[in-house]
Amino acid sequence: MNKNVISCQINDLSQVPDAALFDFANKETVRHVHDFHRSLPGYRPTPLVRLPGLADYLGIRELWIKDENHRFDLQAFKVLGASYAMAKCLGEVIGLGDDELTYHNIIAHKSAYDHITFVTATDGNHGRAVAWAAKLFGCKAVVYLPKGSSLIRLEAIRHYGAQASITGMNFDDSVMHASGKAQENGWTLLQDTSWEGYEKVPRHIMQGYSTLITESIGPGKAHLPTHVFVQAGVGSFAAAMAGTLVSLAGGDAPTLIVVEPEGAPCLFESSKKEERVRIQGDLATIMAGLSCGEPSLIGWQVLKSAVSAFLMCSDEVARKGMKVLGNPLPEDPCIISGESGAVTLGALFEIMTDKQNMKIRKDIGLNSDSRVLLFSTEGDTDPDLYRDIVWA
Numbered sequence: 001m002n003k004n005v006i007s008c009q010i011n012d013l014s015q016v017p018d019a020a021l022f023d024f025a026n027k028e029t030v031r032h033v034h035d036f037h038r039s040l041p042g043y044r045p046t047p048l049v050r051l052p053g054l055a056d057y058l059g060i061r062e063l064w065i066k067d068e069n070h071r072f073d074l075q076a077f078k079v080l081g082a083s084y085a086m087a088k089c090l091g092e093v094i095g096l097g098d099d100e101l102t103y104h105n106i107i108a109h110k111s112a113y114d115h116i117t118f119v120t121a122t123d124g125n126h127g128r129a130v131a132w133a134a135k136l137f138g139c140k141a142v143v144y145l146p147k148g149s150s151l152i153r154l155e156a157i158r159h160y161g162a163q164a165s166i167t168g169m170n171f172d173d174s175v176m177h178a179s180g181k182a183q184e185n186g187w188t189l190l191q192d193t194s195w196e197g198y199e200k201v202p203r204h205i206m207q208g209y210s211t212l213i214t215e216s217i218g219p220g221k222a223h224l225p226t227h228v229f230v231q232a233g234v235g236s237f238a239a240a241m242a243g244t245l246v247s248l249a250g251g252d253a254p255t256l257i258v259v260e261p262e263g264a265p266c267l268f269e270s271s272k273k274e275e276r277v278r279i280q281g282d283l284a285t286i287m288a289g290l291s292c293g294e295p296s297l298i299g300w301q302v303l304k305s306a307v308s309a310f311l312m313c314s315d316e317v318a319r320k321g322m323k324v325l326g327n328p329l330p331e332d333p334c335i336i337s338g339e340s341g342a343v344t345l346g347a348l349f350e351i352m353t354d355k356q357n358m359k360i361r362k363d364i365g366l367n368s369d370s371r372v373l374l375f376s377t378e379g380d381t382d383p384d385l386y387r388d389i390v391w392a
Ligand SMILES: Cc1ncc(COP(=O)(O)O)c(C=O)c1O
Pocket: 076, 078, 123, 125, 126, 192, 231, 232, 233, 234, 235, 236, 237, 238, 288, 289, 290, 292, 340, 341, 377, 378
């Protein structure tokens, strides 16, 4: 029996979306965000890797993978959002405008803000990013991880001096716990998901993610892919990619496909029911970064107007992606990709190689002319699990 199961929900894009939805990622903001990231010590763009051998094997024209295993020393893209949102908070305290928001301008005023404590709930990668950025700017960080989180990920957060602990709750309840602690202690909540009344910080986090597109595609339309697959937990990352692509390319924006685990398909279900829904329970999946039960409010508003299809995948699909990327064809480089990072490649692989997925292939228009961009959003952030899967 094939365990590499993919379900597809085609999204209705017949209504012309309100352009204001995508304005959070307008060209000027995206430029400011990139300038800020470039000011951080040790910044360099992560590799955009071309895989000609695998593209040929899958029957598509081009395949590029943005490899976030090399993002600072953090092995995941999330710091692009956390560092920018933290800088915006500190810039507000100091009184810096967007064009003055640089690492050096911020730390020159450290005494004005070093009493601030940032708090967040996280699967691991966002918490590691918040801890890293707090250490960089000289603030404190408190991080709550959901039940079942790996001890390796907990230690990786503590490594940067944050106070971190594993709660007995799932991700969504841990977020509410962090929000309560922020109110109780006068801490600043730096959360990567949004709800009614909590939108400003998550919008800054989404803006921070835009640097991934700036680094991948640049200002012109010359290197636009035809298809972009994005993995989603709460959908902030996917919505940031959608918004940046639309503001960059307008009507020429690529077909966007969102990929989620079958243990936590909150966007897939929201698309099916045509409203934002919350999934209850343990949200069990090996894709820890995608184990979220409720879509981000702003994320969902953007995605329902920009995504062509929502895919829901078994864990086996993520495992397949990790193995294929870690064991490349002779002409391709090796990419170390973790569970949440590799699921989009696993999905593309299954769609292009398994006859059972022929309808999905047709529905999303994948063929020999397709130029596909994927994001390996994390490396082996849980090295023991990585080895278990890739060696198995
Ligand atoms: C590695 C990785 N990829 C993708 C995501 C999904 O991002 P979002 O929750 O914004 O959808 C996460 C979230 O933590 C992640 O850690």
